[in-house]
Structures are given as C-alpha cells and as structure tokens.
Amino acid sequence: MIVRTLLAAIVAGLIAGVFMTGAQELRVVPLILHAEEFEGEAPAAGEQPAAQPGTVDPAAASHDQHSSLKAVSPIGTLLDALSPITPAYAHEGEHEEGGIMFGMSRFSGTLIANLVTGSGFALLLAGVSLVIGYPITLRNGALWGACGWLAVHMLPAIGLPPELPGFPAAELGDRQVWWLATVALSAVGLYLLVLREEIVAKIIGLVLIAAPHVYGAPQPSDISSNVPAVLGAEFAVAALATTLAFWIVLGVVSGFINDRFAKA
Amino acid sequence: MATSTVSSIPLSLSDRLTAGIIALLIGGFLVFGAGLANSAVLHDTAHDTRHSYGFPCH
Numbered sequence: 001m002i003v004r005t006l007l008a009a010i011v012a013g014l015i016a017g018v019f020m021t022g023a024q025e026l027r028v029v030p031l032i033l034h035a036e037e038f039e040g041e042a043p044a045a046g047e048q049p050a051a052q053p054g055t056v057d058p059a060a061a062s063h064d065q066h067s068s069l070k071a072v073s074p075i076g077t078l079l080d081a082l083s084p085i086t087p088a089y090a091h092e093g094e095h096e097e098g099g100i101m102f103g104m105s106r107f108s109g110t111l112i113a114n115l116v117t118g119s120g121f122a123l124l125l126a127g128v129s130l131v132i133g134y135p136i137t138l139r140n141g142a143l144w145g146a147c148g149w150l151a152v153h154m155l156p157a158i159g160l161p162p163e164l165p166g167f168p169a170a171e172l173g174d175r176q177v178w179w180l181a182t183v184a185l186s187a188v189g190l191y192l193l194v195l196r197e198e199i200v201a202k203i204i205g206l207v208l209i210a211a212p213h214v215y216g217a218p219q220p221s222d223i224s225s226n227v228p229a230v231l232g233a234e235f236a237v238a239a240l241a242t243t244l245a246f247w248i249v250l251g252v253v254s255g256f257i258n259d260r261f262a263k264a
Numbered sequence: 265m266a267t268s269t270v271s272s273i274p275l276s277l278s279d280r281l282t283a284g285i286i287a288l289l290i291g292g293f294l295v296f297g298a299g300l301a302n303s304a305v306l307h308d309t310a311h312d313t314r315h316s317y318g319f320p321c322h
Contacts, residue, residue, distance in 0.1 A: 002283040009287060020316075028316045104309065113310035116298040117317065123291025130284030153318055162318035175320035176300055239318055 008257045009126035010119045016250035017118025021111045023242040029110070031235045032165060038226045039166030121148065122250055128187070134195060138255040145251025146244070147194065151186040153243045155209060159217025162239035166227045170218035182212040 104112070125148050129136045136144050153162075156179050163169055185208045192205030225232075298310045299319040307314070307321075314321040 002279060002286065005283045006287055006290070009291075024312065024316050029312050032312055032315050106312070109309035110312040113298045113313035116294050117310075117313055120291045120294030120296075120298065123287040124295065125291075127284045127287030127289075127291055130280050130287060133280070157318055160318070160320060162315065163321065165315065165322070169320070169322065172302075172320060172322065179320045180300075239316055243317055 004261075005126065005130070006123065008261060009122040009254060012250060012254040012257050013119035013122030014115055015118075015253050016122065016246055017115040018111075019249045020118060020242065020246040021114045023245055024110065024114070025107075027238045028235065028242055031231060031238060035164035035166055035227045035231050035235070038228065038231075118246070118250065121152070121247075122254060124148075125250065125254060128191075132191060132195070136251065136255045136258050138252065138259045141251035141253070141255025142248050143251070144254070145247035145249070147190050148251065149244045149247035151190055152183050153240060153247075155186040156182045157236070157240060158213055161232075161236045164227050164232055164235050166225060167232060168220040168223045168225050170220045174218040178212065178217050182217075185209065185212055 125136065125144060129144070159182065160169075160175055160179060169175060189205040189208035192201045192208065194205075196202065196205070297306060299314055299317060301307075311321075
C-alpha cells in the first residue's frame with residue numbers, strides 16, 4: 001500500500017515533468033539561450049558576481065554551459081558533504097542513465113532533470129498530504145498544486161527572482177540556504193493559513209510567510225549585467241508562468257491517480 | 265485533526281505517516297539532486313531546468 005502510494009506520486013511527477021519540458025522549450029529555454037549570447041560577450045564585466053571574485057576563470061567555463069565548480073562557501077561545502085552525489089559518484093548516482101550524462105544532448109539533460117524534479121516535487125506534495133492527513137483528490141488537486149507553486153516558486157521569487165545566466169547574484173550557498181528556508185517557512189505558513197481554523201494559526205502563518213522577506217534575501221553587491229533587463233523581465237514571468245502550469249498539472253494528475261488507482 | 269478526511273486514504277495512521285515521511289525523504293533527495301547539489305555533472309545536466317524552476321544557480 002505504501003509502495004502504491006509512492007508510485008502514484010512518481011507517475012504524476014513524470015507526467016508533469018514531460019509537460020514541463022514541453023512548456024519550457026516554448027518560451028523559457030529560448031530566453032536562456034538568448035541570455036547566454038550576452039553572457040559570453042564580455043565575461044569580465046558580467047560573467048561572475050562580485051561576491052565570487054577570481055574563483056573561476058571565465059574562459060575555462062564552457063561557452064554555453066557553466067560549470068558549478070566555482071566559489072564554494074562553507075555552507076556549500078557542507079551541503080556538498082551531506083550530498084550523497086559527488087562528481088565521482090555522479091555516474092552511478094541518482095540517475096539510472098548517469099553513465100551518459102556527459103554525452104547527452106542538452107535537451108535530454110533538461111528532460112531527465114525535469115522528470116527527476118517532477119517526481120521529487122510530486123513525492124514532496126504527496127508526503128505533505130500524507131503527513132498532515134489531507135488527501136489530494138481530483139477536486140482539490142489544482143489547489144494543492146497552486147499552494148505548491150506559491151511555496152516553492154512565487155514566495156521565494158519575491159526575494160530571489162528566477163535569474164537568467166549572466167545575472168548578478170549573491171553567494172550561491174547563501175542563496176540556497178535562504179531559498180530552502182523560505183520554501184519551508186512558506187509551506188508551513190500556507191498550511192497554517194489555509195488549513196487551520198484558528199485565527200491565531202492563520203496569523204502565525206502570515207508571520208511565517210513574511211519572515212524570510214523581512215529578513216531579506218542575499219543580494220549581490222554589484223548588480224551590473226550584460227544581459228538586457230527586458231530579457232530578465234520576460235524570463236521571470238515565463239519561468240513563474242510555466243512553473244504554475246507545472247504545479248497545477250502535477251496537482252490535478254496526482255489527484256486523478258489517487259482517486260482512480262491509489263485508493264483501490 | 266481532520267480525521268474525517270483521513271478516512272479516504274486507506275492507510276492506518278502509522279502507515280500513512282511512514283509513507284509520508286518516505287515520500288518526503290525521497291522527494292527531497294530528488295529535488296536536491298536535480299536542483300541544488302553542488303556537482304558539476306548534475307549542474308550541467310540540469311542547467312536549463314534549474315534556471316526555469318528558479319532554483320538558486322551559479
């Protein structure tokens with residue numbers, strides 16, 4: 001029964017991941033490719049944020065894909081140490097197809113990443129639903145999805161908008177910690193706000209949602225960039241719109257599968 | 265809390281919590297690997313996905 005519940009979530013995630021790949025190719029990926037043209041033009045000015053000076057040689061980074069082998073903060077090192085996936089193990093790591101990760105086309109990599117991410121978010125959504133005891137159904141699936149989008153994308157985007165390659169940004173580890181904390185606080189806050197009856201719980205929920213924004217997201221010290229602002233605006237909207245569609249598909253499909261198969 | 269809605273999930277409370285926690289752990293692992301892990305191979309493979317989802321990247 002447990003396996004069946006988990007499988008239902010994974011199937012929903014795979015379906016949503018395929019959908020997401022199609023949606024990305026329409027609008028988001030072309031904007032990323034466009035931005036990378038500017039990123040490659042004058043690496044000295046905009047390639048790296050000032051917060052990470054001199055730790056990566058822009059010429060060494062490949063033209064269209066940058067390696068993450070760059071400035072590693074203490075927190076980044078800690079995350080790295082906690083991660084079971086290291087470059088050495090990546091081949092046999094989380095992806096069955098790991099052996100061909102280097103050889104895959106960019107599109108295949110994106111597709112697989114979307115499938116993994118979709119399954120991951122689907123499992124997280126199902127896990128939250130199971131732990132708090134509110135099932136995802138076909139009727140409420142879209143609302144589940146919308147709350148997932150709020151917690152994982154919209155609310156964190158207030159502090160850290162979806163960024164294009166070449167955009168200035170603060171230290172990666174700091175942003176990841178702020179992002180994770182904001183997602184967690186937003187999720188708890190939404191639960192208290194939406195699903196709890198008590199007025200006190202709703203107020204605490206609002207406070208939790210607001211807290212990371214009052215604290216403030218890590219900001220870059222130098223905000224100059226070669227990438228045109230128009231592209232950034234278009235990208236931020238496109239990224240939020242596609243992720244909203246992704247989460248609604250994920251919620252509705254999860255609800256449908258739960259209603260149809262997981263219950264039986 | 266909300267025991268009336270729990271009944272539509274055909275799992276006992278302990279099974280439900282077990283399944284939920286397993287789902288959270290596996291889901292967190294997958295999202296971490298695709299979105300946040302500081303590995304060059306994973307980063308490059310998932311590059312466009314990370315940007316599209318707004319994961320902190322680079």
